[in-house]
Amino acid sequence: MAAIVLGLMLLSLTIWLGLLSFWGQFWRADQQLEVETLYTTSPQSLNVTSPQSLPVVCAVIPARNEADLIATTLRSLLLQDYPGSLNVFLVDDRSTDRTANFAEGVAYALDKSQQLHIISGQALPPGWSGKLWAIEQGIKNAVETLHVTSPDVTSPDVTSPDVTSLQKPDYFLLTDADIEHDVSNLRRLVAKAVQEDLDLVSVMVRLRCESFWEKFLIPAFVFFFQKLYPFRWVNSPNNPTAAAAGGCILIRREALEQIGGIQVIRQTLIDDCALARAVKERGRQSNSSFAPVPGRIWLGLSTLTRSLRPYPTLGTIWDMVARTAYTQLDSSPLLLLGTLLGMTLIYLVPPVGVILGLIWGNWAIAFIGLCTWLLMTLAYLPTIRFYKCPFWLAFCLPAIAFLYTLMTLDSALRHWQGRGGAWKGRVYPNS
Numbered sequence: 001m002a003a004i005v006l007g008l009m010l011l012s013l014t015i016w017l018g019l020l021s022f023w024g025q026f027w028r029a030d031q032q033l034e035v036e037t038l039y040t041t042s043p044q045s046l047n048v049t050s051p052q053s054l055p056v057v058c059a060v061i062p063a064r065n066e067a068d069l070i071a072t073t074l075r076s077l078l079l080q081d082y083p084g085s086l087n088v089f090l091v092d093d094r095s096t097d098r099t100a101n102f103a104e105g106v107a108y109a110l111d112k113s114q115q116l117h118i119i120s121g122q123a124l125p126p127g128w129s130g131k132l133w134a135i136e137q138g139i140k141n142a143v144e145t146l147h148v149t150s151p152d153v154t155s156p157d158v159t160s161p162d163v164t165s166l167q168k169p170d171y172f173l174l175t176d177a178d179i180e181h182d183v184s185n186l187r188r189l190v191a192k193a194v195q196e197d198l199d200l201v202s203v204m205v206r207l208r209c210e211s212f213w214e215k216f217l218i219p220a221f222v223f224f225f226q227k228l229y230p231f232r233w234v235n236s237p238n239n240p241t242a243a244a245a246g247g248c249i250l251i252r253r254e255a256l257e258q259i260g261g262i263q264v265i266r267q268t269l270i271d272d273c274a275l276a277r278a279v280k281e282r283g284r285q286s287n288s289s290f291a292p293v294p295g296r297i298w299l300g301l302s303t304l305t306r307s308l309r310p311y312p313t314l315g316t317i318w319d320m321v322a323r324t325a326y327t328q329l330d331s332s333p334l335l336l337l338g339t340l341l342g343m344t345l346i347y348l349v350p351p352v353g354v355i356l357g358l359i360w361g362n363w364a365i366a367f368i369g370l371c372t373w374l375l376m377t378l379a380y381l382p383t384i385r386f387y388k389c390p391f392w393l394a395f396c397l398p399a400i401a402f403l404y405t406l407m408t409l410d411s412a413l414r415h416w417q418g419r420g421g422a423w424k425g426r427v428y429p430n431s
Contacts, residue, residue: 009368024230027379031231031300054084055170058142062134064093066177076181078112091134093121182304199255202244203302242280246272325411347401
């Protein structure tokens with residue numbers, strides 16, 4: 001028995017050494033938008049001659065019963081310091097809590113009513129998720145109705161009034177209704193996209209981390225996401241790994257059109273990663289040689305733009321994870337089994353080995369288990385520091401991983417019972 005446990009200890013240690021050495025440096029949490037875009041998006045830095053030449057951006061917000069949060073979200077968007085054209089298309093997805101009225105009030109109070117376009121959402125057609133159908137309507141309206149005011153450069157009279165012309169947006173900012181954007185967020189996103197010629201730029205916004213359960217579980221959610229999709233691999237055009245964070249995505253209009261629009265992922269519950277994968281796999285035409293090149297995407301963390309969505313209890317976080325965890329595994333029983341075994345081997349075996357080693361007086365088992373536990377603690381520490389949580393929580397990763405393992409198992413049970421993907425009064429059992 002001791003030999004089997006020792007073998008498992010050595011295997012777990014080997015896995016952690018491999019993860020820390022060869023798995024995209026996921027644990028460093030150093031891909032951050034604010035760190036990488038210290039420069040400003042002045043017209044000169046973007047190689048344009050005037051603010052009117054800056055990319056035209058349309059923000060699309062799907063909103064369903066978001067009256068409690070929409071005022072903060074919309075205010076943060078309308079007060080962006082981006083010097084170019086920004087219009088906001090809010091799709092009211094049949095809300096029953098006067099979401100649209102609150103949005104109108106915010107725009108009126110800020111004297112920004114001309115920038116806000118409120119769209120009454122149509123009935124959800126078969127084969128669409130609610131969020132993606134709302135985004136589809138917002139994008140369609142933005143393309144068809146966007147008008148941009150610019151000087152009449154054809155007139156010799158310098159005092160001639162501005163003229164309004166129909167213009168397609170250069171970028172879409174797809175953002176959730178519970179995101180408070182830092183005042184410079186759009187400026188940084190556009191700078192990143194333009195200066196590095198990216199088709200898609202996305203940030204995992206800073207999730208709320210105030211209650212005990214949020215501090216205990218939320219940083220691990222980000223840590224596991226980074227391990228599943230190492231950001232350095234996502235950001236490399238030579239690596240097929242693709243991912244995005246749905247709360248804040250800036251996508252080039254031409255890139256979206258080239259993949260076939262939002263409808264190509266219309267049934268996808270984990271829509272952000274599906275969109276990033278479609279963009280990266282589809283590729284685009286090179287301006288110089290017209291040869292296909294991989295779609296270029298970038299994903300990072302944000303220290304300033306944050307989510308307003310509260311998860312104050314274990315139950316709220318549990319439901320958030322269980323809603324999509326089994327979908328992330330392609331609803332595969334084999335992948336579920338592999339995940340359960342993998343989580344056990346990687347996170348649970350080391351502390352169990354420490355305990356058994358001490359009970360049995362087998363110091364080799366206890367020492368190897370302790371070394372492995374310390375390695376995972378050190379790997380988790382940068383994420384804990386990013387969220388400014390007590391450092392001792394890094395030692396709790398095995399217990400946290402155990403809870404996430406149970407959430408994943410519960411996600412599968414909900415799927416088999418036809419209760420998977422429940423959100424905002426809708427259930428997507430087959431997603």
